[in-house]
C-alpha cells in the first residue's frame with residue numbers, strides 16, 4: 001500500500017490497523033477459510049462520513065474493500081481477498097432511534113442482533129429475525145446475508161424486517177433506499193436488492209427495521225418419531241391443518257445421539273427423530289394443544305409445556321445440537337433449503353451421502369421452512385476430500401429436489417460455483433450487470449457471490 005494512500009486513510013479519521021496480529025484476526029470468518037495473503041489493513045469506522053471517505057479513497061486508488069460485521073459468517077463472505085482493506089463496521093453500534101408506537105428502530109450496522117432485541121423488549125417489542133449467532137452477529141451482517149433463524153417460520157427472514165437502508169456505494173456516494181414506514185411502494189425496491197447482497201453492491205451504514213410485539217405467551221411441544229420420514233410427515237400434517245407454529249424444528253437420529261453423548265441426555269431412547277414446535281400469541285395454549293395432538297398421532301413420545309422453564313427445557317435439545325457436535329470434532333456447517341414437501345427425501349438423501357462417503361453428518365432443520373443444516377464433522381486441520389465430496393453431493397441433492405444451495409448463510413466465497421449451477425446463465429448475467437452498474441471497478445468484496 002502506498003504511503004500516500006495510508007496517510008490519506010488515516011487523515012480521513014478511522015482507526016487504521018496494520019500490525020499483523022490485528023490484521024490476521026480480521027482476515028477470516030467462522031467458515032475457517034484459511035487466508036494466504038493478509039489484507040493491507042483493517043479500517044475501523046465510527047461514522048457514515050468515515051465510511052464514505054474510506055470508500056472514496058479506495059475507489060480513487062482502486063483498492064478492494066471487504067466489509068465486515070461480527071465475522072460470524074460461515075460462507076466465507078467476510079474473508080479477506082489479496083490486497084484488500086477490511087472495513088470493520090463493528091464500532092458503529094448505536095441504536096439511533098427506537099419508536100415504540102411506530103414499532104420501528106433505526107440502527108447503525110455494528111449493532112449486535114441480540115442487543116437490538118433486548119432494547120426492543122424494554123418496550124414489549126422484539127426484533128423477530130433470530131439467527132443462532134444473535135449474540136455475536138451484527139445487523140449489518142444479518143442484512144448483508146439476509147439471515148434467518150428459528151422464529152422465521154412465522155415472522156419471516158431479515159428481508160421482512162428491513163424497511164429502509166442507508167448504503168455507501170463503491171465510489172463513496174450515500175444512497176437512501178426504502179423508508180421508515182411499514183408500507184410504501186414508491187419506485188423500484190432497492191432495499192431488497194441490497195438485502196442479501198453480501199457486501200458486493202454497497203456498504204450498509206444504517207437501517208430502519210421493523211419491530212414486533214412480544215407475543216403474550218410462548219408454549220412448546222416436543223415429539224419423538226421412529227424415523228425422519230414419520231417426523232417430516234407430522235410436520236406436513238401441521239401445515240395441512242393450517243396451524244401456524246412460531247418454531248418448528250426437526251432433529252435426526254445422529255444428532256440426537258451426539259447430544260446424548262455430549263450432554264448425558266436420553267433423547268435417542270425416545271425415537272429416531274425429534275420434532276420441537278412452539279406456538280405463540282394469545283391463543284398459544286390452544287394452538288400448542290392442537291399441534292401436540294397432530295404430532296401425537298404417529299409419535300412414540302410427546303410432551304407439551306406451557307410455562308417458560310419447561311418450554312426452555314424442551315427447546316434445549318435443539319440449542320445443544322451444534323455445541324454437542326463441536327465437542328467431538330470440527331464442524332462444517334451446511335445450509336440447504338428444499339420445498340417442505342421434500343423434507344423427508346432431503347434427510348434420507350443426506351443419510352445416504354454419509355454412508356457412501358463415510359463421513360459423519362448430523363442433520364437438523366427449520367422444518368417449517370424446509371431449511372436443513374447438515375453438519376459435517378471431521379477431525380483434521382484441512383478439510384478432507386471426502387468431506388468436500390459429501391458437501392458437493394448435498395448441494396446437488398438440494399437442487400435435484402427443487403431447492404437451493406443456501407437457505408440463510410449465503411454464497412460468499414464457498415458456494416460460487418454452485419450459484420452458477422442453481423441460477424443459470426441468464427440470471428447470473430443479470431446479477432453481474434447489476435454488479436457492474438453499482439461497482440464498475442469490482443472493488444466491493446471481489447470474488448464473493450458472483
Ligand SMILES: Cc1cc2nc3c(=O)[nH]c(=O)nc-3n(C[C@H](O)[C@H](O)[C@H](O)COP(=O)(O)OP(=O)(O)OC[C@H]3O[C@@H](n4cnc5c(N)ncnc54)[C@H](O)[C@@H]3O)c2cc1C
Nearest residue numbers: 069070071072073077132133138140141144147148199204
Ligand atoms: C454458531 C453460529 C450460528 C449461526 N446461526 C445462524 C442462523 O441461525 N441463521 C443465519 O442466517 N446465520 C447463522 N449463522 C451465520 C452468521 O452468523 C450470519 O450469516 C450473520 O448474519 C453474519 O453476521 P456478521 O455480522 O457476523 O457478518 P460477517 O460474518 O462479518 O459478514 C457476513 C457478510 O456480510 C457482509 N457484511 C457485513 N457487514 C456488512 C455491512 N455493514 N454492509 C455490507 N456488507 C456487510 C460481509 O462482507 C460478508 O459478506 C451462524 C453462525 C455461527 C458461527
